[in-house]
Amino acid sequence: MSHDRERRIVIVGKTGNGKSSLGNNLLEKEAFDCRRSKKAVTTSCAVGTTTDNKKKIVDTPGLFSPTAGNNVAKQALDILVSLNICNNPHAFLLVMRDDCRYTEEELSTADVLEITFGPEFFQHAIVVFTHVENKITDQEFEDELKESNELTSLIKKCGNRVARIENTSADSAHINRIISYVDQVSKEGNVKYLNIYENCHKEVLQKMAKLERFNSKNAHEQVSSLSKKIKRAIEKEEEMKEFRERQQELEKREESVSKREDSVSKREVSVSEREKSVRKRETETKTMREENVKKEMENNMMLREIKVDKKEIDVRKRNIQQEEEEVKESKKIAEKEKENAIKVTESAKKGMMVATVASGVVAGVATAASGGVATPLGWAFAKAGATGVAAVTISSAANWVTQRFT
Numbered sequence: 376m377s378h379d380r381e382r383r384i385v386i387v388g389k390t391g392n393g394k395s396s397l398g399n400n401l402l403e404k405e406a407f408d409c410r411r412s413k414k415a416v417t418t419s420c421a422v423g424t425t426t427d428n429k430k431k432i433v434d435t436p437g438l439f440s441p442t443a444g445n446n447v448a449k450q451a452l453d454i455l456v457s458l459n460i461c462n463n464p465h466a467f468l469l470v471m472r473d474d475c476r477y478t479e480e481e482l483s484t485a486d487v488l489e490i491t492f493g494p495e496f497f498q499h500a501i502v503v504f505t506h507v508e509n510k511i512t513d514q515e516f517e518d519e520l521k522e523s524n525e526l527t528s529l530i531k532k533c534g535n536r537v538a539r540i541e542n543t544s545a546d547s548a549h550i551n552r553i554i555s556y557v558d559q560v561s562k563e564g565n566v567k568y569l570n571i572y573e574n575c576h577k578e579v580l581q582k583m584a585k586l587e588r589f590n591s592k593n594a595h596e597q598v599s600s601l602s603k604k605i606k607r608a609i610e611k612e613e614e615m616k617e618f619r620e621r622q623q624e625l626e627k628r629e630e631s632v633s634k635r636e637d638s639v640s641k642r643e644v645s646v647s648e649r650e651k652s653v654r655k656r657e658t659e660t661k662t663m664r665e666e667n668v669k670k671e672m673e674n675n676m677m678l679r680e681i682k683v684d685k686k687e688i689d690v691r692k693r694n695i696q697q698e699e700e701e702v703k704e705s706k707k708i709a710e711k712e713k714e715n716a717i718k719v720t721e722s723a724k725k726g727m728m729v730a731t732v733a734s735g736v737v738a739g740v741a742t743a744a745s746g747g748v749a750t751p752l753g754w755a756f757a758k759a760g761a762t763g764v765a766a767v768t769i770s771s772a773a774n775w776v777t778q779r780f781t
């Protein structure tokens with residue numbers, strides 16, 4: 376046996392079969408009360424441990440005890456208490472007496488244990504026969520077992536784990552055999568008994584334990600009725616479990632849908648925000664484009680104006696050049712005319728001199744004409760005529776010069 380883990384063992388069986396005696400032998404001390412009695416000795420579950428705490432054993436009240444009354448449900452509940460003391464045991468020892476005939480009660484024991492602990496009980500059960508004298512060989516013992524079909528069938532149900540003991544003078548080999556089965560059935564303490572429908576069993580048993588009329592039925596009928604009720608309760612529980620699982624699945628799906636809705640909603644908001652942003656950028660782009668077009672138009676206008684201005688400037692430049700040339704020309708002409716005027720003036724002066732001379736001539740002529748006497752009147756006429764011609768000539772020249780150069 377591996378001693379690194381605690382082994383938890385529950386001893387069950389019909390009253391007086393030697394359960395408490397077996398418990399004491401396994402613990403190697405007098406932990407449980409055992410004696411000959413017409414009444415059941417053990418009336419409630421009791422626990423005992425080895426001094427090294429490596430074995431924990433629960434002794435239970437015997438089934439079909441005359442003092443427990445006729446109510447099977449109540450008896451089953453009394454042994455179900457063992458699970459409160461010894462949670463998830465590694466093994467159950469189903470104690471049977473080798474020296475008695477197998478009564479109906481003996482064979483019903485397995486059924487009562489099934490309605491108490493569920494079918495999982497048999498996966499952890501070891502059948503232990505008490506009152507097997509040490510002198511009986513293993514072969515003789517096995518051959519005796521084979522005589523009963525019901526017994527063979529029960530042993531098979533318990534995985535063919537069957538042991539023997541003479542409690543009054545326990546053989547250590549037989550004790551070790553039991554312990555090695557405990558290790559085997561629990562896979563070295565790693566596998567424990569568990570009935571997931573323990574509550575269904577308990578609820579049905581509690582309900583039926585209160586029913587007085589249920590006691591009028593015999594043990595076999597009670598077991599059969601309890602078995603059916605527990606089966607229905609388990610089916611109902613399975614349906615409920617399935618319903619709860621489906622509900623959980625639905626809730627998960629709803630949660631998932633809700634999360635996806637949230638996600639979609641967030642994405643919608645995001646898309647809407649992006650749409651807003653795009654619209655804003657479109658508006659901005661449009662405004663910018665319009666402004667650019669406007670600026671381009673203004674630039675074009677400015678360019679055209681500049682061209683026009685340039686042309687005007689060119690025209691003006693050309694006009695100015697022309698005017699300058701004209702001025703130059705005018706200056707040239709004026710200078711020429713001035714020269715001419717000067718010439719005219721000088722010629723006029725000369726003319727006056729000529730006129731004076733001419734007037735003298737005329738006066739001479741007139742004097743000659745008047746008989747050689749120069750009359751004052753003829754002289755005067757001659758002088759006046761010459762002066763007039765000269766004056767007119769000078770005046771004209773002066774006038775021309777004035778007009779030309781002012």
Ligand SMILES: Nc1nc2c(ncn2[C@@H]2O[C@H](COP(=O)(O)OP(=O)(O)OP(=O)(O)O)[C@@H](O)[C@H]2O)c(=O)[nH]1
Pocket residue numbers: 389390391392393394395396397408409410411412414415416417418435436437438505506507540541542543
């Ligand atoms: N010869 C013999 N006597 C035994 C054996 N086992 C138990 N007894 C005796 O049978 C009587 C009842 O034994 P218990 O161990 O008290 O039986 P129990 O199954 O615990 O009985 P309840 O507590 O009343 O259910 C006692 O006097 C024991 O000494 C056995 O293997 N051989």
Ligand SMILES: [Mg+2]
Pocket residue numbers: 394395396408409416417434435
């Ligand atoms: Mg007892």
